Amino acid sequence: MRIVFIGPPGAGKGTQAAQLTGRLKIPHLSTGEMLRQAVADGAPAGKLAAKYVDTGRLVPDDVVVNVIGERLKHPDCKNGCLFDGFPRNEAQAAALDAYLGKYDKQVDLVLVLQVPENVLLERLLDRGRGDDNLQTIQERFQQYESGTKPLLGYYTRRGILHSIDGTGTPGEVFQRILAVVDK
Numbered sequence: 449m450r451i452v453f454i455g456p457p458g459a460g461k462g463t464q465a466a467q468l469t470g471r472l473k474i475p476h477l478s479t480g481e482m483l484r485q486a487v488a489d490g491a492p493a494g495k496l497a498a499k500y501v502d503t504g505r506l507v508p509d510d511v512v513v514n515v516i517g518e519r520l521k522h523p524d525c526k527n528g529c530l531f532d533g534f535p536r537n538e539a540q541a542a543a544l545d546a547y548l549g550k551y552d553k554q555v556d557l558v559l560v561l562q563v564p565e566n567v568l569l570e571r572l573l574d575r576g577r578g579d580d581n582l583q584t585i586q587e588r589f590q591q592y593e594s595g596t597k598p599l600l601g602y603y604t605r606r607g608i609l610h611s612i613d614g615t616g617t618p619g620e621v622f623q624r625i626l627a628v629v630d631k
């Protein structure tokens with residue numbers, strides 16, 4: 449099974465993905481984590497990505513698609529995986545479809561975590577990751593609105609998109625996710 453998690457910054461993609469991949473025994477592929485790791489390692493992709501991650505803008509598609517493409521070659525992805533924070537725009541979604549299509553695979557399920565902006569802001573400022581400052585958070589919200597939200601139509605037309613109420617405790621959100629996944 450190939451699952452995509454979509455949601456604005458702070459929606460709980462990482463939190464819920466960790467739970468769900470533990471249960472489904474599939475790898476958790478977070479492009480944000482991969483890019484932060486590449487920056488920390490001083491890897492070539494990290495050198496390209498750093499100024500985008502730091503300011504909350506989307507890293508260029510070719511860089512991200514290359515990073516995820518390399519990860520997908522690992523044998524642990526053979527029976528499925530969970531994408532957290534990828535794809536983030538229609539170009540990335542098309543690249544993913546093309547990649548999976550070569551192996552007769554596709555995205556099976558898209559889960560969108562919905563959380564009001566005031567709650568997101570509170571969660572992110574509480575966490576305090578390197579890019580969790582007010583200015584960068586506003587930019588990340590803006591990128592979600594303009595780049596990522598149009599993807600919802602793309603996956604709705606394919607009939608694989610499900611909206612999840614992402615408010616409440618992580619456990620409550622996870623139960624809502626399981627109700628969809630178990631179907």
Ligand code: AP5
Pocket residue numbers: 455456457458459460461462463464479480481483500501502504505506507508512532533534535536540571572574575588614615616617618619621
């Ligand atoms: P990325 O790392 O994906 O960040 P993001 O989308 O801004 O989302 P977050 O990781 O901040 O939030 P989340 O939804 O994972 O929530 P979490 O579970 O952590 O991307 C970072 C940057 O990398 C981007 O800005 C961009 O530059 C680049 N990038 C990444 N992917 C890219 C791509 N595909 N293309 C181009 N560029 C890309 O939860 C947040 C906090 O809330 C935590 O502290 C958590 O403990 C808490 N929390 C979670 N759930 C709850 C709950 N139910 N109740 C209370 N608190 C909760």
Ligand code: MG
Pocket residue numbers: 461462463478480533
């Ligand atoms: Mg995350």
